[in-house]
Amino acid sequence: MHGIKIIIFDDNDSLRDSVSMLVQDSGDFTLAGSYSNCVNVISNILETKPDVVIMDIDMPGMNGIEGVRLIRKNFPTVQILMLTVFDDDEKVFAAIKAGANGYILKNAEPKNLIHAISEVYSGGAPMAPGIARKVLHQLQVILPAEQKDYHLSMREKEVLGLLVDGLSYKMIAGKLNITYDTVRAHMKKIYEKLHVASMTEAVAKAINQKLFSAE
């Protein structure tokens, strides 16, 4: 009957037409909707129930990144493929953070678009070569370093965790049902093992080196 159901958001009419034709031709896809802005993304999707959304970024009303965020929040399983002219870090990473599943550029060949749609639909993450390189590099940079083992005991980790959450010794003692002096004893050990000498250093090291995010 219809294969993969697609809708597209792009304010460029002729591009929408091109994609429309391309998609019709391909045989495996159905274009279930075509919109010049994503002001009504939610209802658009509710009506068309697409498998894949093709999304531009620069559009009047609401930009594509916001659109992606809305879709991802409300329809976690819909696959979103960015199709735009922008390849700057800011836009790329914003789109990814918002929940895009692929990111290709408008200068790509038609064949590649078709391929990208299939790939994003089947659980892949198609990216333009330069984009993929950016993504890999960014990940390389921010991936947490090999996390060292400071040999903290369970209790010490517990105490350090609460410290990172902003609790004072007294509060930690209360929370753990132990004495203020016991907390101090733990802290002394923690300082020793972490090679620090103050709460701030301990917290900074705990967050940076190890894993406490604390929101």
Place this chain on the structure above:
Amino acid sequence: MHGIKIIIFDDNDSLRDSVSMLVQDSGDFTLAGSYSNCVNVISNILETKPDVVIMDIDMPGMNGIEGVRLIRKNFPTVQILMLTVFDDDEKVFAAIKAGANGYILKNAEPKNLIHAISEVYSGGAPMAPGIARKVLHQLQVILPAEQKDYHLSMREKEVLGLLVDGLSYKMIAGKLNITYDTVRAHMKKIYEKLHVASMTEAVAKAINQKLFSAE
């Protein structure tokens, strides 16, 4: 003369042979070396001066991840393409952190391997679909959240930065050539603006919400 120069590290002899033939056939590539382990990566590369290195992970002596790390450290411009059976998060992200430029799986079709080599050579980052999805998802998760603006003044940011570095009020005063009481005044403002009430909370919030990494 020879197009793209390639060397491969893999302890599976028959796989090395397959890749060897595949590469010879393709016309655009030259196989300049083939090794069953990466114990001598550095000298191997010094001898063969490859454009692209194809790297397995599980090898006797030194594993491929370590090999990648060594290559990346000593030859920043060499392109490294992982070719392995592993697709678990740990191996994938370790390879990326070590500096791999692409990651494909051994069950891929020969055509895809050829394509991946070209792509990694021309500045792309070829990844198996599932790997690409993993990468994107991981990035989505750890990409820092939209950083809020707490309207800290220059001086306040400066003070907060030093606090994150573990300095005490007194030390900050010394570093900034201002009075201890001035530092206190700044801290009070910072606490107010960050909605916190202690050094630890301020540090945790500064690191998590904003951008201070300390060492």
Place this chain on the structure above:
DNA sequence: CGCAAAACTACCAAATTCGGTAATTGTCAA
């Protein structure tokens, strides 16, 4: 010019942290 915000200084009192020393109890492994 004049206002507002930022930067700076000061003092007091209370709360908290830090470094050192010391001791008890329980557990796990050599």
Place this chain on the structure above:
DNA sequence: TTGACAATTACCGAATTTGGTAGTTTTGCG
């Protein structure tokens, strides 16, 4: 069983931080 280690409690004095109040000077902007 003995020794290492974790968890616990305790006390002292010194250093540091926090909250409050109150000022002066500098700076940026309309």
